[in-house]
Amino acid sequence: QSSRLFHPESIVIKTKHSIISNNNFTIMAGPCSVESKVHVMKMAQAAKNAGATVLRGGAFKPRTSPYSFQGLGEEGLIFLKQAADALDMDVITEVMDETHVHMVEKYTDIFQIGARNMQNFSLLKAVGKTNKPVMIKRGLAATIDDLLNAAEYVASEGNHKIILAERGIRTFDNKYTRNTLDVGAVPVLQSLTPYPVIIDPSHAAGHTELVVPEALAGTAAGADGLIIEIHDDPDHALSDGAQALSPKQLLTTCNKARAIKNIV
Numbered sequence: 572q573s574s575r576l577f578h579p580e581s582i583v584i585k586t587k588h589s590i591i592s593n594n595n596f597t598i599m600a601g602p603c604s605v606e607s608k609v610h611v612m613k614m615a616q617a618a619k620n621a622g623a624t625v626l627r628g629g630a631f632k633p634r635t636s637p638y639s640f641q642g643l644g645e646e647g648l649i650f651l652k653q654a655a656d657a658l659d660m661d662v663i664t665e666v667m668d669e670t671h672v673h674m675v676e677k678y679t680d681i682f683q684i685g686a687r688n689m690q691n692f693s694l695l696k697a698v699g700k701t702n703k704p705v706m707i708k709r710g711l712a713a714t715i716d717d718l719l720n721a722a723e724y725v726a727s728e729g730n731h732k733i734i735l736a737e738r739g740i741r742t743f744d745n746k747y748t749r750n751t752l753d754v755g756a757v758p759v760l761q762s763l764t765p766y767p768v769i770i771d772p773s774h775a776a777g778h779t780e781l782v783v784p785e786a787l788a789g790t791a792a793g794a795d796g797l798i799i800e801i802h803d804d805p806d807h808a809l810s811d812g813a814q815a816l817s818p819k820q821l822l823t824t825c826n827k828a829r830a831i832k833n834i835v
């Protein structure tokens with residue numbers, strides 16, 4: 572059972588280089604997609620400089636259009652892990668399909684379940700059978716109870732290393748803000764579950780200039796960490812360039828977030 576009623580103590584997730592829990596603040600950063608060996612290495616260095624202990628990067632991309640860049644696949648995972656290993660960082664990457672779980676597991680420290688797959692119950696059960704932490708992103712139109720049930724699917728298979736991510740939901744206005752960041756979800760999820768709650772301001776905001784205020788709002792609401800997309804040449808990014816922070820913007824944002832959290 573995932574509820575606080577059965578699990579009053581916060582769950583502490585320890586990976587090689589990170590401690591993810593209600594008593595810590597974890598920064599995950601990296602490109603939306605792994606683009607090349609050289610590029611992901613450069614972005615890993617930028618993430619590390621900002622204090623990130625987890626390197627993000629997609630190799631299997633759930634794109635809105637089937638004609639958009641779909642990711643480098645397993646080769647991308649090799650590049651991602653090489654960059655993380657070189658800098659003593661953990662890897663988080665999305666697993667899109669239950670048949671890929673064992674292959675992705677070889678390269679990642681944390682599985683990411685994408686918003687579009689939040690109710691893919693066979694995928695949730697498959698990652699629930701592994702021993703690796705699983706970050707579940709709230710679906711585009713998922714209620715908090717839907718997200719809790721997604722977590723329950725993972726937990727029911729025996730894996731309680733669960734991280735919940737609020738990444739913005741669809742509301743009636745998506746012209747200026749891609750999605751609406753539900754900051755209230757942070758304290759609600761923390762009160763209902765023992766799991767750490769991470770804010771993804773990048774996919775919530777959709778636009779670079781909105782990422783910083785949403786990151787700070789999520790932090791102020793009590794988030795246990797942030798996951799942020801970065802790029803050094805956003806105009807030519809293979810995905811999500813419009814919402815990427817530059818390495819410098821990432822550093823100043825993380826510094827501000829740490830100041831809110833009173834971490835020096």
Ligand code: PEP
Binds near residue numbers: 633684685687708774
């Ligand atoms: C991503 O992390 O790049 C991503 C596709 O996120 P989401 O599933 O939240 O849209």
Ligand code: MN
Binds near residue numbers: 603604774800811
């Ligand atoms: Mn993205």
